Amino acid sequence: MHIVVCIKQVPDSAQIRVHPVTNTIMRQGVPTIINPYDLFALEEALRLRDKFGGEVTVLTMGPPTAEDSLRKALTIGANRAVLLTDRFFAGSDTLATSYALAAAIRKIGSTFGAVDVVFTGKQTIDGDTAQVGPGICKRLDFLQLTYVSKVSSLDLDARTIEVERRSEGGVQVLRSNLPCLITMLEGTNQVRRGSMINALNAARAEVVKWSAQDAGVEDIQKCGLRGSPTVVKRVFAPTPRAEKAKVVEAAGQPPAEALIDEIFKLRPKLENEMFELARGF
Amino acid sequence: MSQPAKPAPQPAGRAAAKKELPEHFKAYKHVWVFIEQERGHVHPVSWELMGSGRRLADKLGVELAAVVIGPTGDATKAAVAESFCYGADLAYVVADDVLTDYRNESYTKALTDLVNTHKPEILLLGATTLGRDLAGAVATTLLTGLTADCTELEVDSDNSLAATRPTFGGSLLCTIYTLNFRPQMATVRPRVMSMPDRVEKPVGRVIEFPLGLVEADIVTKILAFVPDRDKATSNLAYADIVVAGGLGLASPENFQLVRQLAGVLGAEYGCSRPLVQKGWVSADRQIGQTGKTIRPKLYIAAGISGAIQHRVGVDGSDLIVAINTDKNAPIFDFAHLALVTDAIRLLPALTEAFRKRLSAHTRDRIAS
Numbered sequence: 001m002h003i004v005v006c007i008k009q010v011p012d013s014a015q016i017r018v019h020p021v022t023n024t025i026m027r028q029g030v031p032t033i034i035n036p037y038d039l040f041a042l043e044e045a046l047r048l049r050d051k052f053g054g055e056v057t058v059l060t061m062g063p064p065t066a067e068d069s070l071r072k073a074l075t076i077g078a079n080r081a082v083l084l085t086d087r088f089f090a091g092s093d094t095l096a097t098s099y100a101l102a103a104a105i106r107k108i109g110s111t112f113g114a115v116d117v118v119f120t121g122k123q124t125i126d127g128d129t130a131q132v133g134p135g136i137c138k139r140l141d142f143l144q145l146t147y148v149s150k151v152s153s154l155d156l157d158a159r160t161i162e163v164e165r166r167s168e169g170g171v172q173v174l175r176s177n178l179p180c181l182i183t184m185l186e187g188t189n190q191v192r193r194g195s196m197i198n199a200l201n202a203a204r205a206e207v208v209k210w211s212a213q214d215a216g217v218e219d220i221q222k223c224g225l226r227g228s229p230t231v232v233k234r235v236f237a238p239t240p241r242a243e244k245a246k247v248v249e250a251a252g253q254p255p256a257e258a259l260i261d262e263i264f265k266l267r268p269k270l271e272n273e274m275f276e277l278a279r280g281f
Numbered sequence: 282m283s284q285p286a287k288p289a290p291q292p293a294g295r296a297a298a299k300k301e302l303p304e305h306f307k308a309y310k311h312v313w314v315f316i317e318q319e320r321g322h323v324h325p326v327s328w329e330l331m332g333s334g335r336r337l338a339d340k341l342g343v344e345l346a347a348v349v350i351g352p353t354g355d356a357t358k359a360a361v362a363e364s365f366c367y368g369a370d371l372a373y374v375v376a377d378d379v380l381t382d383y384r385n386e387s388y389t390k391a392l393t394d395l396v397n398t399h400k401p402e403i404l405l406l407g408a409t410t411l412g413r414d415l416a417g418a419v420a421t422t423l424l425t426g427l428t429a430d431c432t433e434l435e436v437d438s439d440n441s442l443a444a445t446r447p448t449f450g451g452s453l454l455c456t457i458y459t460l461n462f463r464p465q466m467a468t469v470r471p472r473v474m475s476m477p478d479r480v481e482k483p484v485g486r487v488i489e490f491p492l493g494l495v496e497a498d499i500v501t502k503i504l505a506f507v508p509d510r511d512k513a514t515s516n517l518a519y520a521d522i523v524v525a526g527g528l529g530l531a532s533p534e535n536f537q538l539v540r541q542l543a544g545v546l547g548a549e550y551g552c553s554r555p556l557v558q559k560g561w562v563s564a565d566r567q568i569g570q571t572g573k574t575i576r577p578k579l580y581i582a583a584g585i586s587g588a589i590q591h592r593v594g595v596d597g598s599d600l601i602v603a604i605n606t607d608k609n610a611p612i613f614d615f616a617h618l619a620l621v622t623d624a625i626r627l628l629p630a631l632t633e634a635f636r637k638r639l640s641a642h643t644r645d646r647i648a649s
Contacts, residue, residue, distance in 0.1 A: 093426065094417075094427065094429075095420065095424065095425075095426065095427070098421055125571070127429075128429065128430060128447075128570070128571060129417075129427075129429035129430070130413045130429065131413070131416070131417040131420070131427055131429055133417065134385075134413075134416075134417030134418045134421065135417055135420075135421040137418070137421075138389075138417075138418050139421060143385075143386070143500055143501060144385040144414065144418060145501075146410070146413070146414045162504065167383065167410050167411060167506075168319055168324060168409050168410055168411060169319055169320060169322075169508055169509060170506055170507050170508035170509050171506070171507045171509075172382070172383075172503060172505075172506055173503070173505040173506070173507070174384075174501055174503060174504065175501070175502045175504055176500055176501040176502075177500050177501075186564065228426075229425055229426030229459050229460070229461065229462040230427070230428060230457050230458070231457065231458050231459075231460050232455050232457055233443070233455075233456050233457065233458050234455065234456040235453050235454070235455045235456075236453065236455075236456075237453060237454070238453075238454055238589065238592070240614055241614060241615050244614060245601075245603060245612075245613045245614075245615075245616040245617055245618055245619035246617065246619065247619045247621065248618055248619065248620045254630060255622060255627060255630070256627060256630035256631040256633070256634040256635075257634050259602065259620055259627075259631065260631075260634055260638055262618055263579065263600065263602065263618065266600060266617065266618070267578070267579070267599070267600050270578060270579060270600070273521065274522065274546060274547070274579075274639065275639055277521065277522060277546065277547030277548070
């Protein structure tokens with residue numbers, strides 16, 4: 001069995017700063033990590049490989065420095081790493097990204113063995129769109145299984161897979177076919193720690209580096225900014241509210257009482273509504 | 282790899298974006314809202330979107346259509362009728378029992394076929410698990426742009442959809458256009474847009490559309506559906522009063538102070554992202570950009586500093602009360618009432634004071 005896991009190297013979002021004048025993101029000095037959601041996808045892929053045999057190839061698209069994340073994934077246990085990197089990919093939106101990644105996955109299939117399952121995290125913590133997974137899936141014409149919390153069973157002979165999938169009101173239990181693309185929910189498994197042997201091997205391992213041409217991208221016009229139907233017109237900071245919060249002064253009474261007085265003074269109707277709500281408990 | 286390289290095209294710059302819409306897209310008119318039904322119920326985000334859709338359609342001088350995809354029968358008929366009450370001029374309906382439960386294959390086919398036939402200019406969906414699964418697949422099939430999790434939708438001076446969304450984890454907002462492709466697609470999370478007024482309006486045009494698939498054509502089968510047992514967890518977005526705690530609570534044990542106050546108020550409780558990351562509170566209680574968006578009448582934030590990610594999730598609240606020891610905490614920039622004090626000490630007192638106040642209220646009522 002051959003599984004491809006798509007990961008993304010993302011800035012640790014808690015540490016991003018914005019340039020006060022140009023309103024651009026200051027990436028310098030911001031540590032990068034593997035998108036945390038992708039780690040659950042990687043772990044699930046490794047579990048299937050451990051159970052059914054085969055290989056896990058980890059794939060990312062990004063600048064040359066994204067190699068760091070691939071080595072981390074090798075340390076955790078992936079068999080092979082592919083870095084798709086080319087200046088023509090710069091500025092890709094989710095549609096252009098899915099085009100390039102799908103091309104790379106086809107190439108991975110023809111080079112290293114047919115792909116049975118593609119895994120990825122439910123979304124990234126920087127873009128937050130959850131669109132690239134479905135995008136890759138449609139480009140490859142695979143079956144789409146998003147927000148998966150559990151892969152319950154897999155039958156390589158019958159080419160079927162059963163998963164539990166999160167929906168708004170509950171859990172769908174689905175049976176589908178291979179090849180499929182799965183986006184994993186967070187917290188679905190305990191991501192393993194890399195072993196010392198893996199770490200040593202990862203440091204020495206060759207990361208496969210492909211340009212657009214190497215990956216067999218057919219139409220460069222469908223990549224990068226040029227291939228992106230969405231265009232960012234304006235980036236701006238949220239407007240500050242005109243007034244700052246009114247500071248509650250506890251003049252001679254307990255602060256809790258003073259706060260409640262202020263709340264009911266500002267929203268007189270709330271008192272009755274809260275009474276109704278509280279009565280229910 | 283040894284082939285002589287063709288002269289490489291230059292990487293595209295922003296200037297490469299043409300402004301003139303290709304001729305075949307000029308027929309794309311009207312605003313559509315996908316009405317999300319799951320197991321016989323319309324997700325409220327669909328009606329919230331109808332409010333935005335109505336405004337966009339009025340500005341463009343076009344019609345607003347509801348897109349209802351689901352099984353034959355009463356629930357789908359009710360969803361169509363209800364869509365007129367929330368402002369739809371017409372409804373496109375794909376009703377087939379194959380569509381009883383959501384599956385990507387069947388719903389993607391229904392929606393892409395509808396778009397290719399009836400050509401909308403704008404297509405809006407809720408950013409729910411269903412909406413995101415469907416929107417990503419449909420946009421890629423149609424090869425058009427899709428903007429996720431918008432917080433504002435506008436029509437600009439040349440009638441393009443200007444979709445604004447938080448970016449870089451919510452530190453900034455950006456306005457995104459889909460210039461040369463149609464439809465212009467966007468998703469919006471539940472509770473970001475306010476619920477429009479419901480007006481009795483029993484009439485509207487219905488255009489039925491065939492699915493063109495039978496069960497045997499669909500590979501993915503639904504073996505079971507296990508509904509959520511704990512309904513309370515999903516009520517956070519729709520609660521009238523919400524109490525939430527952040528890192529200022531200092532220890533997981535102190536989070537019960539938040540739950541106790543919520544209990545006295547009949548409120549839902551939530552938390553900021555770090556508490557989920559630390560494993561103190563489960564992920565379905567997270568409020569903010571990557572958690573739930575809330576619009577309560579009263580929001581009490583205890584020990585939450587108010588990073589922009591959190592602000593995005595609570596900005597629609599009617600009254601925001603912030604309790605924090607740091608008088609420079611960003612939460613005081615968007616809260617309405619501030620108490621600069623230690624939430625760990627204040628919360629028990631506040632719970633007790635509310636308990637007294639509300640029980641006094643009960644006594645007054647009984648006396649009168």
